[in-house]
Amino acid sequence: CCSFPGGGDRCQFSPRAGGAGRSQGLLASRSWVSQGEQTATPSSGCPSPGLGNRQKSDAALGTLDFSLLYDQENNALHCTITKAKGLKPMDHNGLADPYVKLHLLPGASKANKLRTKTLRNTLNPTWNETLTYYGITDEDMIRKTLRISVCDEDKFRHNEFIGETRVPLKKLKANHTKTFSICLEKQLPVDKTEDKSLEERGRILISLKYSSQKQGLLVGIVRCAHLAAMDANGYSDPYVKTYLRPDVDKKSKHKTAVKKKTLNPEFNEEFCYEIKHGDLAKKSLEVTVWDYDIGKSNDFIGGVVLGINAKGERLKHWFDCLKNKDKRIERWWSMSKRPGVYLSSGHLLSFAFFCGSHSERRLDSLFEDTEVNGKARRGCTLHLA
Secondary structure: OOOOOOOOOOEEOOOOOOOHHHHOOOOEEOOOOOOOOEOOOOEOOOOOOOOOHHHHHHHOOOEEEEEEEEEOOOOEEEEEEEEEEOOOOOOOOOOOOEEEEEEEEOOOOHHHOEEOOOOOOOOOOEEEEEEEEEOOOHHHHHHOEEEEEEEEOOOOOOOEEEEEEEEEHHHOOOOOEEEEEEEOEOOOOOOOOOOHHHOOOOEEEEEEEEEOOOOEEEEEEEEEEOOOOOOOOOOOOEEEEEEEEOOOOOOOOEEOOOOOOOOOOEEEEEEEEEOOHHHHHHOEEEEEEEEOOOOOOOEEEEEEEEEOOOOHHHHHHHHHHHHOOOOOEEEEEEOEOOOOEEOOOOOEEOOHHHHOOOEHHHHHHHEEEEEEOOEEEEEEOOOOO
């Protein structure tokens, strides 16, 4: 592995210019305001006093102004929460302490929850705050819905729900800001019968670059988003491991630092594999994410395989890197329980049966040194009943 300033084989690197959005955490950016093209502002129109009881009730919850922008190039969804008016009083003083929280449906969880700051003692709050989801794909824009809820914060009791609205992301046009001014509605049920085949273990942003100067492959682990929660507190302590397979000399393992109590870690670490450019056509990069635990085995979260044994876009990412020397190519990848394990035969073996209930330590114990045709190989032995 190449050496870096300060020693060791791990280094911090800055994302390329123009990709600043990728270097920020999954957080609320209070200074970002879109200057993009504004579409006509749709409005549901608040019910008038002469309408039915349900419409009157919804009107009494208040209105919310916000805008959405899908940044297709950077795989980011920017949600700017502007202001609310006429919110329903929730406290004894006739006011409220409102904040806004966002979820992506299906799959509402802590991993994709964002929220604004809380504003005290007001029924007409102005936030002007932007919350950003990273790792959003065109597929997400077709099948996911953004749920926007307004709640009242209570220091001594559970926070109280005021009202919500939902926006199917397919209504948005890429790279165009769309503004909304809507009446809040009562809480709507969340579909608990989601298609489990769509379940993800999280997403990871990986950069690949073949450096002519260093004569090696630079693998950048930029960040993860929406990771599965593995700990009782609803979070994980994630880190990432990479291997370049086949790994005859057993020297290809690299590992990032551990990020504590987060489902959206930012790593910005880069590893170097010294290898001839022509040899990469025979290799596969295995990237796995783990939850670090003290006193017991670490838990597998998910993974992805890029390279000669991959298919579709994952194979294309690899060959785009090989075709474009000295150019860093970043891509977001969904992780699953089935990233694959590289065997000495050169094939990928699905190990969903394994990762669901086994640990990192036991996974490593599957591998052993074997000799195939007189050459040392690292493979594994499986006994199937």
